[in-house]
Amino acid sequence: MSELASKVPKLNRLFKFQFEKAQDCYVLLFPEGMIKLNSSASAILLQVDGTKSVGDIVAALQAEYPDAEGIEEDILAFFEHAEQKRWINYV
């Protein structure tokens, strides 16, 4: 796995992550805005707690979804995207 595996992500304090009943999905809220998240992004962000590394999160999700193929690549791609969008930063 890439060097990303040892990094520990946490949610950028600009964003608030919560489930929205009316939207029936998890969302990221930020000043005057909202991003609706798909189920994979939500599953990953549910693991982000400022203590688990990316590698830990991959392992946890692989255990949770043993039949999902290529899950590691998807997770790494998500973290790259999330960092670029400033949703997360690294501890």
Add this chain to the structure above:
Amino acid sequence: MSENGPGAPHQPGPPLWLLAELTYECPLHCPYCSNPVNLGSREQECDTDTWLKVLSDAREMGAVQLGFSGGEPLLRKDLEQLVAYASGLGYYTNLITSGIGLTEKRIAALREAGLDHIQLSFQAANADANDLIGNKRHSFEQKLKVAKLVKQYEYPMVLNFCLTAQNIHQIEEVMALCCELKGDYVELATVQYYGWAYLNRDHLLPSQAQLIEAEAKVNAFRDNQDGKGPHFIFVTPDYYEERPKACMNGWGTTFLTVAPDGSALPCHSAKILPLTFPNVKDKSVQDIWFDDFAFNHFRGTDWMQGPCKTCDEKDLDFGGCRCQAYMLTGDMYKTDPVCSKSPDHHLMAEAVAKSQTPERELVYRDPKVKIPITEI
């Protein structure tokens, strides 16, 4: 909505954005104020219980972004109580403030109450210009102190500058100040001409050359940021555009404003229209949003006249802004004159031409303390 046939009931989603205008009272008297010319009196303001009910009703429907605004919302003593309640309901709470009156004690109490974000307005990049535009001495100094406290208490901070002919030449100083203050987002919003601002339009509207120059400077600044520092958002005014803005993302689709007296509005300027708007003191937010005549009036496209009615862009901009159509043409059903397809589009060029030589003086809400603004 036309796919459902004419007269079919519209099924709007929930109001995702609730703007709670707690009071019109304000320590500043900016000439670009978009609040109504007639502000009513404080005795008409909703009491705490009315606001609590509005907050829970709208949240139940699915509202998620909540702005506490005004006027200056800090003038309400129940602000902390309202924030705590809203936060408990799961709203993302935004305080939209001039910063005047935001002491450390209150900023800590609001943090404790669960406030998520503070948007702080500035009028210009230095004390002289800032205090003249807001018509309040020492306000710049206070805003600087507040900005430091906002960061100290780890709130996300949005800095808001309303750009007009009075301050647009300071755009580079404005951006430098925002970096110094460590704003997370910065709104460089060229003023829209509603409410009191409309009275001062000839003084405030920047020239097209000024706008082009300002936008170029913002773009150049962004290019040198290297992914660091504030995220700058430049909001262009529509007077120089060929297509209208998709005002409020469509009437009664996303935004609900509750004015200080409890009037429920699809946008914060709509009270000027010749419609009767409902009041949260009399009706539930649900009844208002789904069933009220005024809220349903401009939903969908059935209300449109030409050229909107047959336009292939009508689902993109919804005919533009109803308030602007009414203010500029006297007919709220007309196409927003910003649109080059509108037979009234010449009004925009006329307004721009008129702004080069204002006929009357700039007017403040509080003429007693008028400072001659032309000295900036």
